[in-house]
Amino acid sequence: MKTQNIMIVGVGGQGSLLASKLLGRMLLQKGYDIKVSEVHGMSQRGGSVVTYVRFGDKVYSPVIDKGEADFIVSFELLEAARWTEFLKPGGKIVVNTQTISPMPVITGAAEYPQGLAEKMQDAGLDVDAFDALALAEQAGSSKAVNIVLMGHLSRYFDFAEAEWLDAIEKSVPAKFLELNKTAFMLGRNA
C-alpha cells in the first residue's frame, strides 16, 4: 500500500497530541508501519503546531512535505490556511471553523484574514469545514475538539466504528471515556 499522509495542525495547547495518539493506536491495530512526528518544547506555548501521521507498508521519513498530505486536519481556520501547500492534489482539508487570534492580530500588527474557508474553496481546495467546537461543547467539554475532529476524519476511512471506539478506550482515562466516545460519534455523524 502506498504511504498515506495525515497532517494534524492547530494551536499549541489544543490537544493535537491526543489526536495523533488515537490515530497511531488505531493504525497499529490494523498492522501498518507507522510514523508519528510531534512537536514538543517552545511551540507548545500557543504557537502554530503540526503533527505528521504516516502509515503504509513501509514508512521512511517521519515528516510530511509540501504536496504530500492526503488529509490536513486543522483545529483552527487560520492554521488550515497556513498549511495548504502541504496538501497533495486531490487531498482533503478537514477543518474546525473555530478562530483563535495569534499574537500579531491581538496586538493589531496584523489582521486575521476573513472568509478563509471560502478562499480555500475558491482556490480549488477540497475543504470540509464544520464547527467542531460546538460539537465538543455539546459532548460536554470544549477540550474534546480533538476527538470530534478524529470522529469526522474517520468518515473518510474504511475502518469499523467499533475499532475506533476501541482505540479511544485505550487512549483516554476511564473517567473521560464516555465524553470522548460521545464527542467522536458527534464528529463522525457531522
Place this chain on the structure above:
Amino acid sequence: MKTLMLGNEAVARGLYEAGCSFVSSYPGTPSTEITECVALYKEVYAEWAPNEKVAMEAAFGASLAGKRSFCAMKHVGLNVAADPLFTMGYTGVNGGMVIGVADDAGMHSSQNEQDSRHYARASKIPMLEPADSAEALAFTKLAYDLSEQFDTPVFIKMCTRVSHSQSVVQPGERIEVSKTYEKNPQKYIMMPGNAKLRHPIVEERTRKLVQWAETCEINRIEEGADRSMGIITSSTSYQYVKEVCGDKYPVMKLGMIWPLPEQKIRDFAASVETLVIVEELDSFVQTHCKELGIACVGKEKFSCIGEFSQNLVAEKLGVETQTGIKLDAAIPPRPPVMCAGCPHRGLFYTLAKNKVTALGDIGCYTLGAVPPLAALDTTICMGASISGMHGFTKASDTEGKKIVAVIGDSTFMHSGMTGLVNMAYNESCGTVIIVDNSITGMTGHQQNPTTGFNLKGDPAAKIDLETLCRAIGIRRVRVVDPYDLAACDAAIKEETAVNEPSVIISRRPCALLKYVKHNKPIIADNDKCVGCKACMKIGCPAISMVDGKAKIDNTLCTGCGVCAQLCKLDALQAAKEV
C-alpha cells in the same frame, strides 16, 4: 507485542532491557522524555540532577560502582558536561556507561544548532546514531555491550525527528548486570603521571573501534542497481534518502557515526561513480572522506543550516517533487506566547515599563523578549544572565541605570548560583530576579531542587532560595508576587537603586500546574471600556480588541487580574466569588 514508541521512549526501553540501573539527567528539549520514561521502570533509579555536569559525573560514579548507568541531555547540555566527558574518555568505565545527547537541527526549541558529533571525535568516545525508534532501542542495548567491551562511555546521539517521532518497536526482556568496584588508581586518578599512561590506551581503543566499525552490522550497505551514485548517510537523513530514492542507488547507512570505518568507505566509494554524503548540520562524514582522499559531494549541495526533509533531499538529488496550492492571502504568523495567567507576565510588564536593561536566561521566560512585552536584552545560555550582568555593570557607568538579570528557579539551580557567588565576592551592584514558578516549565514541568519533589514524584529535600542567596552573601533578598504590579514596581525601583547586589524572588507557581486553582475569568464591561488598549500592553492571549472594546476569552483567562490593574476605568473586573 509490537507497540508505537517515541524515539526517546525507545531509548528508555533500551536502558531498561540492558539492565541499566542508574540514570541522572537534566531536562532539555528534545531529550527530556528519555529520563521521564525510564523513571517509570521501578528497577531503574532515576533522578533529575541540577545540571548536566552533575548528571554525567553521577552516572560515572554509578558506573564506577559497577552498575550500568546513563545520563541524558540536549546538545547544549553537553557543553556543560564537557569537562568530565573528556577525562572519562581516558578513564573508561567499570559498569557500562551510556550518554544520551539530542541535537535540534532546525532549532525547534534551542538557542543554537550545534552538531554534537564533533564531541565524539574530540573526546574520543564512540557515538551510535539511531534513525528510528526500533534502532533507538537496539542501539541503546548495543551501546552497553560496546561500553564494557571497549572500556569507554558510549554516546547515543538523537535528534529532534528521531526523539520526537513515534515508530513501531518490539520490546524485549530485561537482563540484570552488575560488577564489583575494585580500587584502580592508575585507571581512575587522572593526574598527569597516570593520564599520560591512559592516553595511548585511548588511541589504541579507537583503532580497535575502527576495526569494529569496518565489519559491524549497524554500518550496513543497502544495494541498489544504479551505481551512477552511491550515498553515505545516517539518522533521519537516511529516512529522507530512502523516501526519495527507494532501492535505486546503493546506500551506506551508518549506525556508528564515530569512529568511522575507512576500508569500508573506500570500497563503497570505489563501487559507485559519484559518492554523495547526505548529513544534517556540519560536514562530518564528508570531512572524514576527504581526509581519506576520497572524492565526494556533500556540503556543496546540502546546507549546514536547518533540518532536511524529503523534498529538500529530492531537489538536491535532481528528483522531481510536487507542491500543493499556496493560498493567496496574508497569513499572520503564530509565534509561541506566554500562556494566559503566566506569572512571568506581570514582572516583565513592570520591567518594560521601567525601561530596565534585563539580561535574560533560558526557559519559558525567554518569551518575555517577544512584543509587546519586549522586556529582555539578551539570551545566551543557562546562567549567563547573572554572570553577564556582573560584567555589564562592572564595565559601564551604572549611575541612575536600572540593570537586572532574569533567571528561572531551575536555571538558577543549574548554573545561576555560581554567577551570584561571583557578584557577592566581586561586589556587583546589579539585581538578580529569580522568576520562581516552582517548576521547570519550558521542557514540560519537571521537578527541580527548589520544588520539594523528585523525578518519581515523591517528596524530596527542598532548597530554600532566600536562605541560599543570603548564605552566598546577598543582604538584600525580597520576595514579590508577580500578579501584584505595584509590589513588582516598588521592588524593581528600590533594588536597582541601591549600590550593592540584590535578589528579588518573583514567586508564583506556573499557571499550567495541575494543583494551581484559577480564578473565574475577568469580566469586561463594554460600557466602561473606551478602547484605550492599556490592557493590551501585557500581550495576554486571552485579551483581544473586538469592535474597539476589550474582550476576554473565557476559555483561556485564569482570572490572574494583571490586566484589571492596568485599566484605569474599571472596565476589567474580577468576577465576584459565589
